[in-house]
Amino acid sequence: xxxxxxxxxxxxxxxxxxxxxxxxxxGDESVVALSDCGVRAATDRLVAAGCKRxxxxxxxxxxxxxxxxxRGDVLGDLAAMLETLSKSNGQFFTPYELSDLTAQLTIDQxxxxxxxxxxxxxxxxxxxxxxxxxxxxxADRLEELGYCRRIHxxxxxxxxxxxxxxxxxxxxxxxxxxxxxxxxxxxAMTTHQVAYTPVLFSHFHLHHQxxxxxxxxxxxxxxxxxxxxxxxxx
Numbered sequence: 007x008x009x010x011x012x013x014x015x016x017x018x019x020x021x022x023x024x025x026x027x028x029x030x031x032x033g034d035e036s037v038v039a040l041s042d043c044g045v046r047a048a049t050d051r052l053v054a055a056g057c058k059r060x061x062x063x064x065x066x067x068x069x070x071x072x073x074x075x076x077r078g079d080v081l082g083d084l085a086a087m088l089e090t091l092s093k094s095n096g097q098f099f100t101p102y103e104l105s106d107l108t109a110q111l112t113i114d115q116x117x118x119x120x121x122x123x124x125x126x127x128x129x130x131x132x133x134x135x136x137x138x139x140x141x142x143x144x145a146d147r148l149e150e151l152g153y154c155r156r157i158h159x160x161x162x163x164x165x166x167x168x169x170x171x172x173x174x175x176x177x178x179x180x181x182x183x184x185x186x187x188x189x190x191x192x193x194a195m196t197t198h199q200v201a202y203t204p205v206l207f208s209h210f211h212l213h214h215q216x217x218x219x220x221x222x223x224x225x226x227x228x229x230x231x232x233x234x235x236x237x238x239x240x
Contacts, residue, residue, distance in 0.1 A: 009089075009090070010088070010090045010144075011046075011051075011055070012052065012055065012057075013085070013088055013090050014054075014090075014169065015048050015051045015052050016048070016052070016062075016065065016066060016069065017081070017169060017172050017173060017176065018044060018047070018051075018172070018178045019045055019048035019049060019052075019066060019068065020066060020070070020172075021044070021175060021176055021201075022040075022041040022042075022043075022044030022045045022048065022174040023041070023131070024065075024175065024176055024179040024180070024203075024204060025037060025040075025041040025044070025175075025201055026038055026041035026042055026044075026045060027179075027204045028072070028094050028179070028201070028202055028203065028204040028206070028207055029041055031204055031207030031208045032207040049062060069081075069084075070180060072090075073176070073180040073181065074180050077102075077146055078102040078142070078196070079099065079101075079102040079105070079137055079138065079139040079142055079177070080174060080177065081137045081138075081154060081173040081177055082099040082102070082137035082139055082173065083102070083140070083188035085099070085137065085169075085173065086099060089203065090169075092098065094215060097217060099136040099137055099170075100136060100139045100140060101139070102139050102143060105139040105140045105142070105143035106143045106147075108140065108141050108143065108145065108153050109140075109143040109146070109147035109191075110147060113144060113147045113148065113151070114151075115151055118151055118153060119146065122158070126158075127157065127158045127159055127160050128148065128158065128159050128160070129159075129160050129161075129162075130144055130159060130160070130161045130162070130163075131161075131162045131163075132161070132162070132163040132164070132198075133164050133192035134164070134165060134166075134192070134193045134208075135163035135164060135165045135170065135171075135174045135187070136165060136170050136173075136174065137170055137173040137174050138163065138173070138174040138177045138178055141161055141163060141174075141178060141183065141185070142150060142177060142178075142181065142183075144159070145181060145183050155181065155182060155183050156182045156205055157184075159184065160184055160185075161178065161183055161184065161185035161186070162185070162186050162188070163185055163186070163187045163188065164187070164188040164189075164190050164192050164197075165188075165189065166189075166190065166191045166192075168189055168198075171187060171189035171201075174187050175187040175201045175203070178203050179203045179204055179205075182203075182205045183203060183205065184203060184205050184206050185202070185203045185206070185230065186200055186201075186202050186203075186206075187200065187201050187202075187203070188200050190202075206220070
């Protein structure tokens with residue numbers, strides 16, 4: 007099995023594991039069933055390639071710890087280092103250092119206080135999310151200013167590339183960022199699927215407004231005067 011195939015299988019496993027947790031919190035049995043199958047399928051692919059189950063578990067645990075504890079875009083950096091990005095499609099992730107600089111320059115105490123007074127949380131919309139570098143930097147900046155990413159931010163993120171969609175979802179899930187992550191094309195106004203991070207459901211009493219906001223966002227995109235109807239792609 008090639009490096010990219012191993013990386014893809016690990017990402018598949020982590021993606022479905024986090025969706026499994028979200029499904030358990032939300033009580034969505036269909037998500038739980040599909041995600042459980044996804045975790046098993048990813049593990050079986052790695053075992054079939056000669057990986058030991060114990061090593062798979064340790065590797066996934068190491069990735070989880072790194073994402074949870076390290077400031078930065080862990081999966082984006084790892085994908086770039088392993089050369090798994092699609093250069094032919096122009097896929098290059100924004101370095102976390104640049105994302106951090108952008109957050110420092112655009113998010114200040116005054117803007118946060120204005121958002122808090124209006125809704126009680128800040129809203130971020132990222133149409134080309136990649137692995138989530140910009141969102142992670144914004145969350146880090148929010149906490150620098152004394153706020154909590156778990157309850158004081160709401161994120162809608164999208165990426166056209168499936169693996170980037172998965173990596174973004176994994177990192178926002180592990181960093182406890184309330185988000186709806188879409189696999190879709192923002193220019194064509196199409197969406198293939200959406201995945202909600204577990205914290206949205208584990209703290210549902212705090213985030214029910216954000217969930218309603220995500221639905222309103224999709225209705226707004228669909229009804230926009232310059233936008234074609236939003237198409238659900240099978």
